[in-house]
Amino acid sequence: MAVDYTVIVVYLAGMLAMGWWGMRRARSKSEFLVAGRRLGPAMYSGTMAAIVLGGASTIGGVGLGYQYGLSGAWMVFTIGLGLLALSVFFSARIARLKVYTVSEMLDLRYGGRAGVISGVVMWAYTLMLAVTSTIAYATIFDVLFDMNRTVAIVLGGAIVVAYSTLGGMWSITLTDMVQFVVKTIGVLLLLLPIAVVKAGGFSAMKAKLPTSYFDPLGIGGETIFTYVLIYTFGMLIGQDIWQRVFTARGDRTARWGGTVAGTYCLAYALAGAVIGTAAKVLYPKLGSPDDAFATIVKDELPVGVRGLVLAAALAAVMSTSSGALIACATVANNDIWSRLRGAVRRDGDAHGEPHDEVRGNRVFILIMGIAVIGTAIALNNVVEALTVAYNLLVGGLLVPILGGLLWKRGTVQGALASVIVGGLAVIGLMAGYGILANEPVYYGLLASLAAYVAVSLATRPTDEAVLATWRERLAGRTPELASEPIPAPQ
Secondary structure: OHHHHHHHHHHHHHHHHHHHHHHHHOOOHHHHHHHHHOEOHHHHHHHHHHHHOOHHHHHHHHHHHHHHHHHHHHHHHHHHHHHHHHHHHHHHHHHHOOOOOHHHHHHHHHOOOOHHHHHHHHHHHHHHHHHHHHHHHHHHHHHHHOOOHHHHHHHHHHHHHHHHHHHHHHHHHHHHHHHHHHHHHHHHHHHHHHHHHHOOHHHHHHHHOOHHHHOOOOOOHHHHHHHHHHHHHHHHHOHHHHHHHOOEOOHHHHHHHHHHHHHHHHHHHHHHHHHHHHHHHHOOOOOOHHHHHHHHHHHHOOOOHHHHHHHHHHHHHHHHHHHHHHHHHHHHHHHHHHHHHHHHHHHHOOOOOOOOHHHHHHHHHHHHHHHHHHHHHHOOOHHHHHHHHHHHHHHHHHHHHHHHHHOOOOOHHHHHHHHHHHHHHHHHHHHHHOOOOOHHHHHHHHHHHHHHHHHHHHOOOOOHHHHHHHHHHHOOOOOOOOOOOOOOOO
């Protein structure tokens, strides 16, 4: 294992070195939070693919392949479909807005009063996403070093927090590009063909497994529909995804770079399902489907290659974790703390001292990183935490965000009603049906839509001055937003 350990240690050291290098470039708020909005197509595609394909897509995707066969690709496949839809239909408009958060977009569209509530919902989602990614370190370091769970979480989390805090989005972008290359080589070019060969090829796999393993819809129509609601729509509105769109150099980069990344996700989905299917042939009685990835890597790959593939799994986890962490910190600082601080200043008629925005965002990444590591250590059920996060995101924010982009008649009252009704409906339904049930997101989304349409039609249309500013921003004719909240129309 000495060679494998060397590969992993060199990889982790490289991540920290890139964090240090990124610190030298992050001299402004724009550079720190969105890499100066200067990424070209190649780097944009690689980093976008890296953030959406995390530990759940790699370890979980192989586990679903082990459990259901080729139809286990649907979870990651719907992530790719969501990224394609975002890139083709919305990314250019999102990039032209020149904002930093989803809540700033809502303020811009509706008139400055929708941000705090939506910010709290988005913060909860990004926090849980970062937590669940951080917990995955325990699985990987256990395979590598037989390490205690808490120590593994602290070690992996500390490395991500360190390079994210140092250089912000520049550090994360550079490390994500390395992680994208490592994942491509480790999973697609090495593990996939080796797993198929070890299992005897596709003909042997078909002979040894039930026919349901090769049915494209074997996982079930209802499950596929739920994946579409949660993951495809989640890709359209998540702060972690939008913050990457904000890094694009222009409309063309956002559209075509994202399309390439989405297509890559579809290939990655199929690869994970095939690897899991091969693992089912090799190890038909594993205790848990999620053990399939680690088992096939540990037992079937040669020395050195094993280290690279485990580095690929580590890369998958780190890319999602760092992206969720900076998104969580950005929302906490810009959408919640800055607005509360502004309200206190106005109430007290005080004038705040000028502050270093890069330093402030760096401090928030550190604080959120410590909170993420602490929560990851305390939390046991990862699936339930992630399900709560995605249910709240889709049930509370999908309708007002897409409504703002697509329906002129939507109002701030309708948006607020949609967030509150959808969020409360999801919480109540999860309490009644169970956290892992499908009904909460189904009915919560319908309640959110009904509230948005009904309240918007019952209230005065959005002020024309607000809509004019919105159209100017969509056309890319105005500078990016200041850090202060957008005032509501008088």
